[in-house]
Amino acid sequence: MYQVLDKYTIEMKIIPQMSIVRKGLEISVPIVELINFILYKLKTGVQWELLPVDNLFSNKV
Numbered sequence: 001m002y003q004v005l006d007k008y009t010i011e012m013k014i015i016p017q018m019s020i021v022r023k024g025l026e027i028s029v030p031i032v033e034l035i036n037f038i039l040y041k042l043k044t045g046v047q048w049e050l051l052p053v054d055n056l057f058s059n060k061v
Contacts (some may be wrong), residue, residue, distance in 0.1 A: 004039035
């Protein structure tokens with residue numbers, strides 16, 4: 001998996017700043033991987049359709 005930030009930085013700096021959602025869909029991937037996926041998209045500027053999903057997530061989406 002391509003890492004934009006390490007797991008420790010995401011867990012200690014980003015996740016505590018996020019609001020807790022009580023309703024909505026359950027995600028099937030770890031939140032750390034999801035944040036890395038979004039950061040990868042922002043860093044590279046690649047279109048959503050062209051993101052290498054198989055390479056970015058450890059368990060397939």
